[in-house]
Structure formats: structure tokens, C-alpha cells
Amino acid sequence: MNPVPTQAVCRSVLADGAMLTVTATRRPRDGRAEVKCGGAGDARLAARMAEVVRLARHTEPRYDSRDQVVLSIDRAPAEGERDWELALVLADRMVRGLWHPRGEVVANGWSDDWQRGRVDGHALRAAAAAALASPVLGGAGGLAHLGQLLGHPDPGAAVSSARAWFPLHSGGAFDSLGWVEVGVHPLLRDGGASEEEEQLIAVPGFDAARQHAVRQALAGARHFDPRGQGRWRTTVAFGPGQIQGRSWELALVLADRIARGREFLPRGRIVATGCSDAWHAGRVDTVDGLAPKCALLLREAAPGDRILLPRAWQDSLPPGFAAGVAAAGASLACVERIGII
Amino acid sequence: MIGFFKRAAPLADACALGRSAVALPLRASCAAPPSCPVVIVDASGRTRRSTSAAGKPVVLRDGEQAWAYHPGPYTVDIVPFAQAPEIGLRTSFAVDALEPVAQQRFDLYLAAEVDGRLELDALARAIEAALQRELAQGQLALPPCTTIEEWNAFRQGFNQLLYMRFGLSVDDCVPADLGGQRDYASALAARAAAQPAGAPLDLAPAVAVLPGDAVLAPLAGRFEPALIDAQSLRRLFLELPCLMCGLRLAALPSGQALFRRQQSLLQRLDLLSVGAGTMPALALAAPGQALEAQEQLRRARHSRRATLALDEAWALLARMRGGGRSGRDEPIDDVRLAALYDDAERIVANLEADCAARREPRAQQEAA
Numbered sequence: 001m002n003p004v005p006t007q008a009v010c011r012s013v014l015a016d017g018a019m020l021t022v023t024a025t026r027r028p029r030d031g032r033a034e035v036k037c038g039g040a041g042d043a044r045l046a047a048r049m050a051e052v053v054r055l056a057r058h059t060e061p062r063y064d065s066r067d068q069v070v071l072s073i074d075r076a077p078a079e080g081e082r083d084w085e086l087a088l089v090l091a092d093r094m095v096r097g098l099w100h101p102r103g104e105v106v107a108n109g110w111s112d113d114w115q116r117g118r119v120d121g122h123a124l125r126a127a128a129a130a131a132l133a134s135p136v137l138g139g140a141g142g143l144a145h146l147g148q149l150l151g152h153p154d155p156g157a158a159v160s161s162a163r164a165w166f167p168l169h170s171g172g173a174f175d176s177l178g179w180v181e182v183g184v185h186p187l188l189r190d191g192g193a194s195e196e197e198e199q200l201i202a203v204p205g206f207d208a209a210r211q212h213a214v215r216q217a218l219a220g221a222r223h224f225d226p227r228g229q230g231r232w233r234t235t236v237a238f239g240p241g242q243i244q245g246r247s248w249e250l251a252l253v254l255a256d257r258i259a260r261g262r263e264f265l266p267r268g269r270i271v272a273t274g275c276s277d278a279w280h281a282g283r284v285d286t287v288d289g290l291a292p293k294c295a296l297l298l299r300e301a302a303p304g305d306r307i308l309l310p311r312a313w314q315d316s317l318p319p320g321f322a323a324g325v326a327a328a329g330a331s332l333a334c335v336e337r338i339g340i341i
Numbered sequence: 342m343i344g345f346f347k348r349a350a351p352l353a354d355a356c357a358l359g360r361s362a363v364a365l366p367l368r369a370s371c372a373a374p375p376s377c378p379v380v381i382v383d384a385s386g387r388t389r390r391s392t393s394a395a396g397k398p399v400v401l402r403d404g405e406q407a408w409a410y411h412p413g414p415y416t417v418d419i420v421p422f423a424q425a426p427e428i429g430l431r432t433s434f435a436v437d438a439l440e441p442v443a444q445q446r447f448d449l450y451l452a453a454e455v456d457g458r459l460e461l462d463a464l465a466r467a468i469e470a471a472l473q474r475e476l477a478q479g480q481l482a483l484p485p486c487t488t489i490e491e492w493n494a495f496r497q498g499f500n501q502l503l504y505m506r507f508g509l510s511v512d513d514c515v516p517a518d519l520g521g522q523r524d525y526a527s528a529l530a531a532r533a534a535a536q537p538a539g540a541p542l543d544l545a546p547a548v549a550v551l552p553g554d555a556v557l558a559p560l561a562g563r564f565e566p567a568l569i570d571a572q573s574l575r576r577l578f579l580e581l582p583c584l585m586c587g588l589r590l591a592a593l594p595s596g597q598a599l600f601r602r603q604q605s606l607l608q609r610l611d612l613l614s615v616g617a618g619t620m621p622a623l624a625l626a627a628p629g630q631a632l633e634a635q636e637q638l639r640r641a642r643h644s645r646r647a648t649l650a651l652d653e654a655w656a657l658l659a660r661m662r663g664g665g666r667s668g669r670d671e672p673i674d675d676v677r678l679a680a681l682y683d684d685a686e687r688i689v690a691n692l693e694a695d696c697a698a699r700r701e702p703r704a705q706q707e708a709a
Contacts, residue, residue: 033707061477064687065694153424158533160424160525186526186533227427227520254485261425261525262518266484267477306484335486340428340516 004097011106012087013124013132014077019106021074022087024095029068035092038072045076049088055114056089059146060098069095082110083123086138089114089146099149100302109138116156117146150304151179151269153259160184162258164251164270167293167300168241175296177271179239180248182218182255184232197222201234210243214252220279221253221338225262232260247287250274250308253338268304268330271297282337286312294321303329311336359411363436364451364459366408369401373409378438380448381407386579388448408451410459412438414512417465418519421472421483427525431517432468434509444583447508453579456572464507471506472499475656498663505587505659506652566634566641570623573644576651577696581614584654588685591661592673599675602682609689616696620644626702640699647695654688657681 008024035053039045049071057063069092077084086109093099108122119138136143145154151163161183168178187200198215206214214236222228236252250272257263258270273293274284290313297307298321307330309317314334325332355374358365364380373379379391384404391399391407399407413435420429436447451459475481481498482491496514503509585607594600623640626632632640661673661681673681698705 031707061474063691066687066690155423156532158529158536160529184529186530188530226518231526258425258485261427262520263425263428263485264483264487265422265425267479267482270485304479308486331482331484331491333484333486333488333491335488338486340487340518 005095008091008094009104010087010091010094011104012084012108013106013135014075014083015081015123016078018075020077020084020087022084022091023072023074024091025070026067026095027070029066032068034065034068036068036070038070040073040076042076045073049073052085052088052114053092056092056117056146058115059117064096067096081123083108085110085114086119086122086136086143090136093146097303102300105136106132107136107138107143109136109143111138118154119143119145150267151181151255151258152265153261160259160261162255164255164258164272166248166251166271166273167289167296168243169289169292169296170242170244175292176241177296177300178241178243178248180252180255181237181239182252182259183235183237184256184259185234187231187233197229200232201236203236203238206238213246217249217252217276217279218256220276221256221282223280224282224339225257225260227262228260245287246275247273247289249276249279250284250310250338253279254308257338266304266306266331268302268306270306270308271300272308274308274310274335282339284310284335284337286310290316291318294318297321298324298328301325301328301330305330307332309334358409359413359415361461362411362458363413363415363461363464364408364410364455366406366457367399369407370398372398374411376438377409377411379407379409380451381405382448382452386452386575388444388452390448408455408459410436410447410451412436415461415464417461417468418517418522419465419469419472420519420523421469421476423473426523426528427518427520429517429519430514432514433512434503435512436509445508446505449579449583450507453576454572468503468507468509471502471652471656474652475502480656480660498660501659501663502656505662506655564638564641566637567623570637570641570644573641573648574617574620576648577613577617577620577644580651580655581610581617584651584658585610585614587658588661591658592678592681594678595675599678599682602679602686606682606685606689609693613689613692613696616700620696621700621702632702636703639704643695643699647692647699650688650691650695654685654692657684657688 004026006026010022010024012020012022014020035050037046037049037053039049053069053071071088071092073084073088087105087107090099090105090107094101094105108124109119110122111118111120113120119142121140122138122142124135124137138144143149145157147154148161148163151165153160153162161181163179163181165177165179168176197219201215201218203211203214218234218236234256238248251270254263254270254272258265273287275287276283276285278285287310294317301307301324305328307325309332311334322332354362354365358374358377367373367379373391379393379399380388381391381399381401382388382405383402393399401407414433415435416431416433418429419432420426422428437445472481475498476483481495481502483495484491487495496511499514500511503511588603588607588610594603623637624632626636
């Protein structure tokens with residue numbers, strides 16, 4: 001079981017290059033305010049911090065009035081600087097067990113629309129961002145809204161995009177989860193000029209062979225779906241990390257189905273591995289690397305996550321894997337086909 | 342002429358009953374259509390069933406309201422996730438038409454939440470909201486590529502939820518492709534058209550600029566403090582005693598520790614129930630002293646939030662009724678019951694916080 005922490009830390013880079021640390025502590029409320037903020041001695045900053053946190057909490061489905069969260073920052077940002085807001089919101093979520101990142105988090109981002117969970121942008125320079133391991137950056141191209149942390153589409157945006165994760169196996173020590181994001185734009189057809197489905201799928205930054213593989217898988221899976229074709233212009237983006245083989249296909253197909261609003265949503269992330277030679281029939285075939293991928297999935301499973309594996313793996317799962325996944329609060333299914341039962 | 346042979350006035354719009362409307366208000370001297378039971382709610386919110394024979398006018402005393410409802414069955418499409426509008430659940434449900442032994446949940450729903458007609462659309466939206474909330478909180482799970490065991494567990498939870506929350510029994514529920522009725526692509530295109538193209542993303546002084554009257558006018562109709570507050574307090578007043586009763590019956594605590602927790606929950610609910618009955622008037626800060634509109638709005642928001650906690654409490658009772666992990670017949674084990682009581686304590690704490698804030702004439706500055 002993942003116990004809910006009582007303290008969480010999130011960092012942010014200031015404009016002058018210094019590192020700001022947000023510390024969140026949870027304690028029984030005992031008749032005190034639900035959020036208490038310490039703004040490094042600045043009362044106006046503390047008031048703005050409390051406002052940001054309260055607004056961002058509007059997007060949460062569950063309200064608990066029994067806890068007080070104390071948030072403090074260790075140095076005051078310059079006047080008018082707002083990039084610390086995202087780190088504050090994330091620390092507030094981490095300390096209440098709503099988001100379970102692995103390792104240290106550095107986040108930069110500001111928003112005028114926290115009550116809808118949107119993150120408008122960040123002011124971090126590219127050079128400073130490149131020096132960090134994996135910062136969470138707000139704004140387009142990064143974290144555009146808070147639900148994206150779990151791969152969910154923004155319920156109010158005009159572009160629907162969903163993310164799914166897949167295990168990247170690279171020999172043990174550097175195994176990690178990679179992600180793929182599918183964004184769909186409605187296609188406004190003015191009659192005629194019908195393009196091939198595959199021409200409407202763009203994978204920027206990929207060579208021709210890999211682009212072809214992505215298009216093949218997506219077009220096949222949309223063929224399986226009665227209302228998949230000819231309605232969308234699609235952009236596919238992969239996370240950092242070297243991608244080998246085809247085991248990302250299932251994650252890609254599921255992210256596409258979620259982005260098009262035709263699949264149930266998990267409460268947390270989707271973590272899937274699997275490929276297929278017959279996406280047009282919705283079939284899921286087996287992939288290699290059962291043992292290391294299962295070990296990785298067991299390490300990475302967080303509450304609410306949905307883990308999808310090929311059916312062929314069902315009988316050879318390592319002992320205790322299913323129990324371990326359930327104990328982490330995630331759910332597991334070995335699937336033969338995609339789509340509704 | 343004494344009205345021996347006078348025929349009862351027919352219910353206006355009775356054709357809609359059973360099709361687009363679930364329940365219609367009934368005036369005195371109206372007769373309910375055949376096979377439609379009549380629920381009568383008295384001035385203090387107690388419900389009873391009409392005993393007049395079919396086709397005879399309903400007899401109402403002072404301050405009583407009556408509804409005739411059609412037991413159904415009804416079929417509606419429910420969208421379980423707001424972000425996935427093209428996949429839904431085709432659900433058919435019915436209202437129990439038999440003469441109840443005790444008060445039925447559906448009668449309480451009519452008495453506490455329904456004002457005038459109960460349209461099928463409105464009921465479907467309420468069901469959808471209740472389901473979406475349970476799914477978002479993780480108490481029901483409907484993940485991608487649902488397996489048959491997960492589907493069965495979901496169905497059981499969904500049946501219990503609709504029964505405890507609305508008094509409806511689900512006949513059938515199957516996943517359905519709603520792509521033919523709801524086009525997500527055109528919905529997204531409409532959203533894109535509604536947003537101003539190339540909206541400036543710089544730091545606009547959003548706080549200083551007040552929206553014009555054109556923006557405020559439609560909002561004013563949506564949140565009318567006096568109306569919302571009255572509806573919410575009615576729900577609190579009528580539903581809290583029933584919730585206590587449900588909590589007492591739902592699960593038998595085993596062991597001293599759990600028993601103490603149940604007793605303290607019941608005690609706190611009892612105090613809340615008394616508090617709901619003695620809530621100060623919305624528009625008065627003190628006897629004879631009016632309260633400014635801004636504070637009235639704050640009070641109404643708190644009573645509205647208290648009703649959300651009530652919804653969660655009914656969903657919690659549904660989970661308690663659902664029994665152990667493998668189904669209804671298995672008793673709830675201690676670990677699960679402790680977790681359910683923990684959630685109950687959260688809900689009661691939220692209720693207490695909102696009711697206390699509703700009572701205060703001005704927002705309290707809490708100690709940090």
C-alpha cells in the first residue's frame with residue numbers, strides 16, 4: 001500500500017537561476033484554516049500562494065476538510081515572478097496523495113486559470129531547462145493542464161490529447177516508463193479532397209520508417225473502430241528515451257482511443273505494452289521482455305494506474321505480481337482485444 | 342347537486358408520464374392515471390402513499406403535495422466520463438411500484454429534491470453526475486479494456502448506487518457506442534470556434550476588469566441564493582435522519598473500536614440534523630437585521646456544498662450495502678469497514694464544516 005505522505009517537496013528554478021523549494025506538510029486541521037502559507041516573510045506573497053492553491057483545488061473530485069496543509073517556500077521570488085505557482089500546486093497535490101511522482105520534481109509554470117486546471121506557460125529559458133534532468137514545464141508542449149500528469153484529456157479544450165505510458169526496457173539499470181501522446185484536431189471537411197487516413201497522422205521528429213510504423217498502427221486500429229476514420233487530424237509525440245521494437249503500439253492505440261473520446265478513462269495513468277499484426281481486427285499480440293518489464297511495472301505502479309499486458313503473458317506472470325500491483329492500488333488486465341468487452 | 346357522480350379531473354399532460362416525465366405533480370381532485378402510484382408529501386416532508394382507488398380523485402389535506410409517478414421501465418444513455426462523450430452506458434431502470442412497507446427511497450427523493458415535474462432528462466443528468474463523481478473518486482472503476490469480473494463488480498456497485506441514491510432498480514446496463522448521437526469532433530470544433538482566435542496569453546489584469554452585464558445576466562439566473570439555499574436546507578432536513586437510519590442498518594460493527602466509531606458518527610449526524618432544523622434565515626444576520634447580498638451568496642454556497650456531501654454519504658451507504666469484495670452475501674470484513682468508516686468521518690467532517698459556515702453571518706477568519 002502506498003501510504004499518503006505527510007510531507008512533500010517540490011522545487012522550481014527562479015529567474016536568477018537559484019533554486020526555490022516548496023515544502024508541503026499535512027497535519028490534522030484542529031479548527032485551523034485548510035491552507036496555511038508561509039511566503040518567506042512576505043504577507044502579500046503568502047496571500048497569493050493561498051489563492052493559487054485554493055483555486056487549483058477546484059479541479060479535484062474529493063474534498064477532505066480534516067487536514068490542514070502548510071506550504072512554505074524557502075526564498076522570496078522577485079516581484080512579479082510567477083513561475084513558482086506550478087511547484088506550489090504540485091506540492092499540495094503530492095502531500096495529499098493525489099500525484100505520486102518518482103524522484104525529485106522540478107516544476108516551472110504559471111496560470112491565470114488555475115480553477116480549471118490549466119497551466120498557461122513558463123518563463124524558464126531553454127538553456128536552464130536543458131540543464132535539469134526532467135523538469136515539469138507548464139504551457140503548450142509541456143504540461144498544459146493538471147490532468148495531463150495522468151494522461152487525461154482536458155475536458156474544456158478544443159484539442160483533445162491523451163497520454164499513455166509503456167515500459168522501456170534497456171538492460172536493467174536504466175529501465176523506465178516512456179510515454180506517447182496523441183492529440184486530435186477535428187477535421188473540417190469542405191467536401192471532396194479526401195486524403196488518406198495515414199496522411200492525416202503526423203509524427204514530428206521521426207524518421208520515415210518509424211513514422212510509417214506509427215501511421216500503420218493507428219490507421220489499422222481506427223479501421224477497427226466504426227467511427228474512427230476521416231474525422232481527425234492527428235499529432236503523435238513520444239517522450240524522451242530511445243524507442244526500440246514495437247511494444248509501444250498498444251499504448252499508442254489506447255491513447256488515440258482516449259483522445260477521440262471512445263474509451264473509458266482510468267483514474268490514474270495507462271501503462272500498456274503490446275503490439276499487433278492485426279490492429280484492424282483489434283487483436284493484441286505478445287511482446288518480449290516479460291520479466292524485466294514486470295519488475296519495472298511493479299516498481300512504477302501508482303494508485304489508480306491501469307496496467308494492460310498481452311493475454312499471452314497471463315499464465316507466465318511472475319508469482320506475486322498481480323498481488324503487488326493490487327497492493328499498490330493499480331489494476332491489471334491481460335487483454336486479447338481492444339474495445340468494449 | 343352533490344358531486345356523487347362527478348368525475349375526477351384528468352391529470353394534465355398525463356401522456357408524458359412514463360415517456361419523457363417520470364413524475365408529475367397532482368392537484369387535489371385530480372385522479373392519477375391507472376397503474377401510476379401516488380406519493381403524498383405533507384408540510385413537514387413526511388411521505389405516504391395515496392389510498393384512494395384508481396380513477397378516484399386524490400384526497401389532500403392542508404399543505405400536502407402529491408405526485409403521480411410511472412414505474413417505468415425507462416431507458417437512458419449515461420456518459421460515465423465527461424472527456425469520453427462517444428462511449429456511454431445504455432441503462433434501463435424502473436421505480437418500484439409495489440406498496441412499500443417502510444418509506445421508499447424514491448419517495449424521499451421526490452420529497453427532498455423534486456420541485457414540480459420530474460423529467461426523465463433531469464433524472465438522467467442526476468444519475469450521470471452521481472456516477473461520474475463515484476468514478477472520479479475511484480469508488481467505482483470502469484477502466485479501459487474492462488474485464489468481465491471488473492464489469493460485474495462495476496454493475497453491482499452501480500445498481501447499489503442508483504438504489505440508495507434515487508430508489509431506482511437497474512434492469513439492464515450495457516456499454517453503448519453513442520457516436521451516432523454525439524459527435525465529439527464537431528463538439529471540439531464548436532469549442533474552438535467559441536474561443537477567440539489567438540487570444541492574448543499575456544498577463545491580462547483579469548481581476549480588475551469586471552464582466553459586463555451581458556455576462557452577468559445569464560449567471561444570475563443559474564445561482565439564485567434564496568432558491569438554492571432553500572432547496573439545500575430542505576434536503577439536509579429531510580435526508581439526514583434517513584442517512585442515520587441507513588448507517589445504523591447498513592453494517593453491523595464487530596468489536597469495540599468499530600462500534601465506538603459508529604456511535605460517534607451517529608452522534609455527530611444527530612447533532613447535524615438538529616442543526617439543519619434550526620438553521621438561521623438566509624437573509625438575516627441577527628433578528629431584524631438584514632444581511633448583505635454577498636454574505637447571503639456565501640451562505641447559499643455553503644449549503645449547496647453540504648448537499649454534495651449528502652450525495653457522497655448516499656454513495657457510501659451504497660458501498661456498505663454492496664457488502665464484501667466478492668458480493669452482497671459476504672459480510673464486510675473489519676479492514677474494509679474501517680476504511681468505510683474513515684470515509685464516513687471525512688463526509689461528516691465536511692458536512693459539519695459547511696453547516697457551521699452556513700450558520701455564521703460573516704466569513705470567519707480562521708486561525709492559521
